[in-house]
Amino acid sequence: MMTLNPLLETTKTANVLDTNSSGGIDLGDNIVFTITVENKGNVTLTGLNLVDTLTDGNGNALSLTSTPSYVSSTATSSIGTLKVGEVESYTATFTITQAAVDSGSIINSVNATASSPGTVSYTHLRAHETREDRGWR
Helix, strand or coil: CCCCCCEEEEEEEEECCCCCCCCCCCCCEEEEEEEEEEECCCCCEEEEEEEEEEEEEEEEEEECCCEEEEEEEEECCCCCCCCCCCHHHHHHHECCCCCHHHHHEEEEEEEEEEECCCCCEEEEEEEECCCCHCCCC
């Protein structure tokens, strides 16, 4: 009998788009977050749910400009179902606000949850932080 081993790996990266051509990271620029979720276990996972949380450097809630939306998959399963070894990609966007500038940073985390056979739920949390030392003005 095979032991079921559900395992998610979530990766999050950020790319800042200098939309106002100031040469730095500042008010009005867009941060595009790319989220990848990989099934590293040995069973198919279903019902993938992403909860993306964004706060300023002081812990105050901020709102994403666009919440995570599906981009692609490495397999042919339906969105939210991850076959063994499959990777799904999502993007989310944040337009830098004055509150974010005033606090000096943002902290963005994503919580990925999916279910394995027997309705066991598995969660993986990944955070990404953009800080003042990366060029905020």
